Amino acid sequence: MWKTAPLLIATLATAALLASCTAAGESSKPSGSPTEAVMTTPRDTLESLEPCRDLPELPTARCGSVTVPLDRHDPDSATTTVAFALVPRTDASTPGLGTIVPNPGGPGTSAIDATGALFAEALAPLMDRRDVLLVDPRGVGRSDALTCGAVEGAELVFGSVQDQRTAVGECGRQLGDRVDDYGTTAVADDIESVRLELGIDKLDLLGISYGTYLMPVYAERHPDHVRTITMAGAYSVNDDPTGAVGAAAFRRAVTLACASAGTCSGETVLADLATLAEQLRARPDAVQVTYDGTTHDVVVDEWQLASVAGRVFSNVPDPDGLTALAESAAAAKSGDLEPLRAFVAASLTATADIASAGPDVVSVAQSWATICHDYPRSFDYADSVEARKQAHAVAQAELDDNDFAPFSASAWTTRADYDNGGCLEWPNDPTAQAPFAKGAQLPDVPVLVLSGDLDANTPSASGREAAAQFPNATFVEIPGAGHTPAVTAEGGEKILTFIAEGES
Known part of the structure; x- marks a missing residue:
């Protein structure tokens, strides 16, 4: 996903993805052989590693x-530990064909403890002659997990957009000198350090959501060590899928999902949502949500509506969520806001459950440290916070509300989990920038990009942008798929076949 803090759904999304991918692989194991044999970890190196005694699965x-080094540009830099788990191929009697390196997204999600067993199960049809290498990104899970008291736990889920911005800024200040050490280039170079340690020649890179941002960065920096790249739920390094393209994808997803279900009219749902959004702009509502013994007074305004509505199409397809959203908007026309209150409470409770997972699974601090270092901004960190807010307001004023229907531009672009002003109060970071410039030369290796037509998180338009970064990538849109498309049998089968054959 493009941004997961504070919405931390990557783990659950990957679980669903991998279960489907396994089923696809078992029903029809890919045939064919790769065009070029690649190395797995040499046997003596493998045997020098310790068994993972705390990974029973x-x-x-x-x-x-x-x-x-925390900072590879500073010879006096402090250091950090990057942990990995290598799941070896099952047939050691023949040469290994490759090493698959998956990343489940985030940023901030653990590849080892959160999703490692699921990846190994899903990729089992390929693992007779392929290893799976799980690397926890720096600041995540076993790799010196990064924490900030300001953003930990479920409290922020029930807060306002300003509450979240204030907490993110405080987290940056708590990080101190480490604030600029968790960009994607550093994570990519850490993967390279692991590759060198294990003596592997080339890697098969598998990126899910944010993993589709990470893997091109590795490829740009270490092009000679990439065999294939598979990306599901993709967006490009210099693309912002949270703006008008995401709103257009939301409208499309509502229309397609209603047509498929036969229980609603997309046109009617969108019109009802537009009416409700206008109503909440003028007269916000409220609901009390009790979570883990604490009762939160939640404002139900247009921002909250855009936030919970957007979540319906930011993960795997959610027919029940669409039904609840449609019923809430319809009931509001007659003045009944009780269905909306219940829908908001249920959405926030589910989000709070995931936000409480803890840094061993998802590091919220690392997620924001990466986002605020790498992702596009309408303001300059060198300016004061007040000047940043003014620049952000100017940029927001230039947006056309019609492009963001059924919501206003302000509500959609600042909604929870995808707030384009989330880093407004982040400390000054002179090194903050995209990992590479638009148009940078990426290697001419086999690349497969999958998008779902029901994904308003990383829409198909963003997937096409991701594919266009490479000389000869193949883009495929999977009908009926959300975020990410590998949850479908079709998507899972394409992933397995592509890695096995080394071509799409």
Whole structure:
């Protein structure tokens, strides 16, 4: 997903993805052989690693770590640990064909403890002659998990957009000198350090959501060590899918999902949502939500509506969520806001459950440290916070509300989890920039990009932008798929076949 803090759904999305991917692989194991044999970890290196005694679901996995500088540009930099778990191929009697390196997204999600067993299960049809290498990004899980008291736990889920911005800024200040050490280029170079440690020649890169941002960065920096790249739920390094393109994808998803279900009219749902959004702009409502013994007074305004509505198409398809959203908007026309209150409460409760997972699974601090370092902004960190807010307001005023229907531009672009002003109060970071410039030369390797037509998180338009970064990538839109499309049998089968054959 493009931004997960504070919405931390990557783990659950990947779980669904991998279950489907496994089923696809078992029903029809890909045939064919790769055009070029690639290395797996040499046997003596593998045996030098310790068994992963605390990963019972991966009984053959071997664990290790590398120590790397926090700042590779500073010879006096402090160091951090990057942990990995290697799941070896099952047939050691023949040469290995490759090493698959998956990243489940986030940023901030653990590849080892959160999704490692699921990845190994899903990729099992390929693992007779391929290893799976799980690397926790710096600041996540076993790799010196990063924490900030300001953003930990479920409290912020029930807050306002300003509450979240204030907390993110405080987290940046709590990080201090480490504020600029968690960009995607550093994470990509950490993967390279692990590759060198294990003596592997080339990697098969598999990126899910934010992983589709990370893997092109690795490829740009280390092009000679990439065999294939598979990306599901993709967006490009210099693309912002949270703006008008996301709103257009939301409208399309509502229309397609209603037509498929046969229980609603997309045109009617969108019109009802527009009416409700206008009503809440003029007269916000409220609901009390009790979570973990604490009762929160939640304002139900247009921003909250855009936030909970957007979540319906920011993960796997959610027919029940669409039904509840449609019924809430319809009931509001007659003055009944009770269905809306119940819908908001249920959405926030589910989000709070995931936000409480803890840094061993998802590091909210690392997520924001990456987002605020890498992602596009309408303001300059060198300016004061007040000047940043003014620049952001000017940029927001230039947006056309019609492009963001059924919501206003302000509500959609600042909604929870995807707030384009989320880093307004982040400390000054002179190094903050995209990992590479638009038009940068990426290697001419086999690339498969999958998008779902029901994904308003990383829409198909963003997937096409992601594919266009490469000389000869193949783009495929999967009908009926959300975020991400590998949850479908078709998507899972394409992933397995592509990695096996090395071509799409």
